[in-house]
Amino acid sequence: QVQLQQWGAGLLKPSETLSLTCAVYGGSFSDYYWTWIRQPPGKGLEWIGEINHSGSTNYNPSLKSRVTISVDTSKNQFSLKLSSVTAADTAVYYCARGDVGATTGGRYYYYYIDVWGKGTTVTVSS
């Protein structure tokens, strides 16, 4: 059974850089999109970005200028850095595993996130 264990600093000051790491235990590391998602207090889920095992990334356009996601395949880990944080970046941050594919014949595609970390609460406050 695949498990994700995440860690990183939970309290930041404005303008600092958020840094989180997620370790993948069990299962294949090479067949998925390794993903970061956040949820501000009382609000919905927001996709931050993703990386595959070869290091190819996709980022949320609204965060792209501040986000870097990297991968260390030797450790089965991936990491998130978000620079110049403000109070608006206060949220629970989740690492997760995404899977994408196509139905037979390629008429439809599917995407889902089937494994989630427990979440890290990050607070930005002066």
Added chain:
Amino acid sequence: SSELTQDPAVSVALGQTVRITCQGDSLRTYYASWYQQKPGQAPVLVIYGKNNRPSGIPDRFSGSSSGNTASLTITGAQAEDEADYYCNSRDSSGNHVVFGGGTQLTVL
């Protein structure tokens, strides 16, 4: 459009059937996936693909899709189904992931 739209809140009487919907252009190409989130917990995948349930998800949860609208149906809602539900897919370009705003389900 890269957005997915959900009703903010829905209620259902105990034991009755409820449908939660999600609309977006990307759903013409991607099946929606659905997540249940209870307070203080990480989301849990309940439906993916055409209508697939991960192991451990009760069969009262089902999914369907028509045009740009995906639906999550709970047949015989239970008290423990009270939660927030989110839909999700990739956007029409396939390069980004989008979530609906979430639907708060109340079981009366």
